[in-house]
Amino acid sequence: TMSGNRYEDCCTVLNSINDTKTAPQELVESQQKAVMSTWWSLVQAFWKRFGPDPIREEKLTEAIKQWCLEVTKDYEAVSVCDFTSSWRDGYAFNCLLHSF
Incomplete structure (x- = not known):
């Protein structure tokens, strides 16, 4: 199902940035705080690598x-x-x- 794929994708993203505070379901449900927190973690990870x-x-x-x-x-x-x-x-x- 679509949400099953989204859930797995969210798990992959959270694992790749070592985020243990955000639940994948929060991203699937588009909870703003979780999305923004994850976005910020992604930006930091990319900056450290490609800045x-x-x-x-x-x-x-x-x-x-x-x-x-x-x-x-x-x-x-x-x-x-x-x-x-x-x-x-x-x-x-x-x-x-x-x-x-």
């Missing part, structure tokens, strides 16, 4: 914010100013993914 060398030593949240601003600057409807309201509708995140 540019010159700014890797900056405070992670500030460096990621600057990186998000740079990557999404060509998308007119995106305004990344924080890690809460700027991401609520999912558009900034989709633009971030689309940039790759």
Whole structure:
């Protein structure tokens, strides 16, 4: 079933980022706090692996914010100013993914 696949996918994602606090079912049910927490963990994991060398030593949240601003600057409807309201509708995140 579709939810069975989603559940398994969520388990895989949570295991890959070593998240033991979030239940896979919370992601399947689209619980906002769980989704945002998992998203943040994914961003941190990718930053640690693929972030540019010159700014890797900056405070992670500030460096990621600057990186998000740079990557999404060509998308007119995106305004990344924080890690809460700027991401609520999912558009900034989709633009971030689309940039790759």
